[in-house]
Amino acid sequence: MTEVIASEESEKPKQSPVPRSIGRSLWAAAPGLLGKYGLVLAFAVVMLVFTWLAPKTFLGPINMKNTLTFQSVTALLALAVMLPLATNEFDLSLGYHVGMAQVLVIGLQVNQNLSWEVAVLIVLLVGLLVGTVNAILVTRFHINSFIATLGSGMLLYAISNWYTGGMQIVPSSLPEPFTGMVGQIAGIPIPALVVVALSVVLWLVLERTVPGRGLYVIGSSRRAAELTGISIPKHVGAAFIGCGVITGLAGVFLGSMLRTGTASEGPEFLLPALAGALLGATSIHPGRVNVIGTLVAVLILAFAFSGVQQLGAPFYTQYLFNGGILIVAVGLSGYASRRNVLAAARRAPVATDEPPDQQPSPAAEA
Amino acid sequence: MAGPALLTIRGLSKTFSGQTALSGVDFEVLSGEVHGLVGENGAGKSTLIKIVAGIYEPDSGTIELDGRTVHPNQDKLPIAFMHQEVGLVDTMTVGENVALTLGFPSRGGLIQWGRLWGQTEQAYAQLNLRAPDPKGLVGSLSPGDKAILGIVRALARTPRLLVLDEPTAYLTLPDVKRLFDALRRLRAAGTSTILVTHRLHELFEIADRVSVLRNGALVMSSTVAGTSPAAIGEAMLGRRLVALDAAPSASSLGEVVAEIKGVVVHGAKPVSFDIRRGEVLGLVGLRGSGHERIGRAICGDEEIERGEINLGGTALSSRGRHVGRRLREGVALLPADRQREGVFSGMTISENLFPSAATRAGGWHVSVQGEKRRARSLVERFGIRPPDSSEIIDHLSGGNQQRVLLARWFAEPKRLLVIEEPTAGVDVGAKFAIAQYVRGAADKGQAVLIVSSDFEEVAMLCDRVLVFVRGATATELAGKAITEEHVAMACMGAGGHASRVAQA
Numbered sequence: 001m002t003e004v005i006a007s008e009e010s011e012k013p014k015q016s017p018v019p020r021s022i023g024r025s026l027w028a029a030a031p032g033l034l035g036k037y038g039l040v041l042a043f044a045v046v047m048l049v050f051t052w053l054a055p056k057t058f059l060g061p062i063n064m065k066n067t068l069t070f071q072s073v074t075a076l077l078a079l080a081v082m083l084p085l086a087t088n089e090f091d092l093s094l095g096y097h098v099g100m101a102q103v104l105v106i107g108l109q110v111n112q113n114l115s116w117e118v119a120v121l122i123v124l125l126v127g128l129l130v131g132t133v134n135a136i137l138v139t140r141f142h143i144n145s146f147i148a149t150l151g152s153g154m155l156l157y158a159i160s161n162w163y164t165g166g167m168q169i170v171p172s173s174l175p176e177p178f179t180g181m182v183g184q185i186a187g188i189p190i191p192a193l194v195v196v197a198l199s200v201v202l203w204l205v206l207e208r209t210v211p212g213r214g215l216y217v218i219g220s221s222r223r224a225a226e227l228t229g230i231s232i233p234k235h236v237g238a239a240f241i242g243c244g245v246i247t248g249l250a251g252v253f254l255g256s257m258l259r260t261g262t263a264s265e266g267p268e269f270l271l272p273a274l275a276g277a278l279l280g281a282t283s284i285h286p287g288r289v290n291v292i293g294t295l296v297a298v299l300i301l302a303f304a305f306s307g308v309q310q311l312g313a314p315f316y317t318q319y320l321f322n323g324g325i326l327i328v329a330v331g332l333s334g335y336a337s338r339r340n341v342l343a344a345a346r347r348a349p350v351a352t353d354e355p356p357d358q359q360p361s362p363a364a365e366a
Numbered sequence: 367m368a369g370p371a372l373l374t375i376r377g378l379s380k381t382f383s384g385q386t387a388l389s390g391v392d393f394e395v396l397s398g399e400v401h402g403l404v405g406e407n408g409a410g411k412s413t414l415i416k417i418v419a420g421i422y423e424p425d426s427g428t429i430e431l432d433g434r435t436v437h438p439n440q441d442k443l444p445i446a447f448m449h450q451e452v453g454l455v456d457t458m459t460v461g462e463n464v465a466l467t468l469g470f471p472s473r474g475g476l477i478q479w480g481r482l483w484g485q486t487e488q489a490y491a492q493l494n495l496r497a498p499d500p501k502g503l504v505g506s507l508s509p510g511d512k513a514i515l516g517i518v519r520a521l522a523r524t525p526r527l528l529v530l531d532e533p534t535a536y537l538t539l540p541d542v543k544r545l546f547d548a549l550r551r552l553r554a555a556g557t558s559t560i561l562v563t564h565r566l567h568e569l570f571e572i573a574d575r576v577s578v579l580r581n582g583a584l585v586m587s588s589t590v591a592g593t594s595p596a597a598i599g600e601a602m603l604g605r606r607l608v609a610l611d612a613a614p615s616a617s618s619l620g621e622v623v624a625e626i627k628g629v630v631v632h633g634a635k636p637v638s639f640d641i642r643r644g645e646v647l648g649l650v651g652l653r654g655s656g657h658e659r660i661g662r663a664i665c666g667d668e669e670i671e672r673g674e675i676n677l678g679g680t681a682l683s684s685r686g687r688h689v690g691r692r693l694r695e696g697v698a699l700l701p702a703d704r705q706r707e708g709v710f711s712g713m714t715i716s717e718n719l720f721p722s723a724a725t726r727a728g729g730w731h732v733s734v735q736g737e738k739r740r741a742r743s744l745v746e747r748f749g750i751r752p753p754d755s756s757e758i759i760d761h762l763s764g765g766n767q768q769r770v771l772l773a774r775w776f777a778e779p780k781r782l783l784v785i786e787e788p789t790a791g792v793d794v795g796a797k798f799a800i801a802q803y804v805r806g807a808a809d810k811g812q813a814v815l816i817v818s819s820d821f822e823e824v825a826m827l828c829d830r831v832l833v834f835v836r837g838a839t840a841t842e843l844a845g846k847a848i849t850e851e852h853v854a855m856a857c858m859g860a861g862g863h864a865s866r867v868a869q870a
Contacts, residue, residue: 209731217722220711221710221711225722230690
């Protein structure tokens with residue numbers, strides 16, 4: 001019995017013209033390449049532009065270290081929110097959560113006199129708990145994740161404020177190992193190293209494990225994912241829990257950086273984190289959130305803002321940035337994933353007059 | 367009593383990019399009659415209706431209403447339509463849905479709700495039907511009530527002609543009776559109905575005349591009294607229906623893989639049958655006949671109200687939906703709706719081939735090289751074009767996407783594979799290829815269950831066929847008896863033939 005390979009398939013239009021020269025083939029491939037590596041290009045541009053504009057300060061070691069250190073918190077949060085985003089869910093409790101984590105890690109040492117190790121551990125466990133609660137709200141009670149996490153975030157904010165009584169927690173001193181978390185090893189800020197390490201782990205999970213792939217599969221088509229035996233509650237739940245734990249970790253670093261417990265420090269991280277993850281979705285794997293894209297995006301945002309600051313821009317420029325980038329990022333990301341579908345539609349010629357219940361004919365099927 | 371001609375269509379033709387949908391059709395509906403319009407899918411019924419509705423413009427031909435030439439795409443005509451997808455808004459009330467066609471009574475720009483509810487009651491009273499609560503949400507109505515609402519709505523503007531497209535598809539017998547009573551009242555009042563249907567016994571119950579389309583041409587027009595289901599069937603299919611041979615004895619089929627015992631899904635009647643290893647069994651019927659749900663119930667995607675499904679001797683849990691568990695037991699589903707339930711848009715062919723633990727051998731680790739190798743062999747085996755496994759699946763044609771889905775489930779042998787509408791929206795070459803894979807898998811001992819409403823597909827693929835009519839198994843066909851014509855006649859409930867079928 002021979003297997004019949006399709007004979008009557010009308011061939012698809014070629015994806016690019018026959019390259020007559022390298023130049024032409026590059027030109028033809030440009031849109032695809034730009035999509036894939038555009039962010040890296042943008043990053044290079046940002047670095048070059050600001051180095052040229054403010055050579056003495058921009059590339060200076062102090063600026064570099066400060067930027068990397070501070071932006072590590074954003075980077076961790078962007079990586080954290082990537083997980084639910086992969087399944088098409090939002091976690092808007094990030095900002096309030098990292099604020100509460102920061103308050104707790106300081107407050108538990110100052111008010112409850114716990115050792116820094118125990119404080120950190122508790123904050124991480126709280127992160128797990130927050131993630132679990134979000135997971136239950138979304139998968140068990142089927143509350144739209146946008147609403148559910150907005151609500152849970154607000155509750156966390158309430159807890160933060162209750163704990164601090166509306167005041168700043170100012171420790172007289174903090175143990176060396178704790179404050180040393182934002183120090184350096186071999187000249188590289190430790191938080192940045194942690195970000196890199198976490199990125200590697202997340203990359204491996206998302207790109208090289210079956211459950212990780214399951215997140216993207218759910219994000220693509222929840223219904224189809226169910227029919228391939230993927231357990232939606234387990235995967236989405238794990239995504240939220242992972243997000244929660246990483247957010248807790250980010251809070252620990254934030255606390256170490258600020259050395260105070262301030263309830264209002266935290267909420268402003270939500271948009272940059274989202275902007276980073278969504279802008280990252282426009283690159284490397286256009287249309288879906290991914291680790292490398294997120295990292296590059298966060299770097300772009302970080303250094304662009306830093307550069308602008310070096311040039312003396314006012315403090316509110318960062319809001320301009322975050323808002324603008326968010327709009328651009330979501331717009332581009334949507335465009336990138338729609339491009340695939342549009343390209344597919346263009347390849348399958350459909351007569352607009354085609355009556356719907358006609359049996360498909362060889363001519364109609366591209 | 368039928369009166370003078372109401373709608374006269376002469377020489378209607380329509381072509382769609384090289385494909386002739388209608389050629390020179392002469393069709394006439396008298397006033398005060400119920401006129402059945404019958405034909406296979408693709409025969410041109412839908413096109414004809416859409417031209418009368420003004421959605422398409424005919425290439426040639428004339429349409430006359432009461433003797434005057436009209437142009438449906440320009441003139442407003444007293445013709446009301448009810449399509450298969452009734453077009454009701456579930457989240458709005460009955461009254462609002464009626465008002466969507468009748469108009470919202472208003473004064474000074476504000477809606478007069480009192481008059482709106484009254485308007486609803488009136489619309490139902492016109493047909494001597496009891497209205498449901500006008501303030502109730504349409505979403506909470508039964509399919510039968512929804513269909514009635516669709517018709518009441520269509521009739522509220524007192525049209526001269528009513529066109530119903532498969533109105534009884536999802537109705538229960540009592541609902542069908544209510545519908546037909548309403549149609550009889552209309553007829554007495556002089557309104558005519560064009561009834562597009564596949565269900566011949568219903569035709570013989572309510573229609574006065576019937577016209578048959580085949581391949582875009584009108585091949586028969588007769589009074590219902592002057593013809594028979596067999597004659598209509600032959601006109602539809604264009605072939606003489608030969609007497610059935612005795613079917614060949616059951617070939618070397620393996621042991622029973624699944625027993626379905628008295629399974630009741632969603633208010634249908636109890637269904638029982640067996641599936642054996644190496645057998646390609648077809649569950650076929652017109653849309654809404656209940657076979658679709660049984661297939662889903664076996665896969666764990668639909669709840670079972672009563673009865674039991676045994677896989678290899680062990681009864682499966684009947685509560686709730688257990689797709690994951692069934693997959694672990696070796697039962698997989700290839701759904702009909704590729705776009706919404708099968709394909710992972712935005713992901714590569716490779717990722718679509720191996721999306722989850724149930725679709726791959728090995729553990730939780732993804733080896734890029736290993737996956738590439740396995741993808742390449744599957745792409746070759748199933749003739750997927752373009753053959754690059756890192757291609758995004760949206761770039762593939764429908765036929766190739768279907769091949770990817772087949773490869774996903776056929777790659778590793780399953781205990782039972784349930785496939786819905788396997789060759790829908792797929793080109794001829796791919797249809798044959800798919801038939802080969804199904805046959806090949808069955809020859810290797812795989813049990814395959816095909817769930818379909820496509821007679822040709824079923825005739826091509828299956829060893830044995832169970833025909834569903836109105837939620838219950840009506841007929842069983844086996845071996846040589848499975849031809850497109852016999853399957854079609856059995857599904858349409860054309861009496862005589864249904865009783866003379868051979869068993870394996």
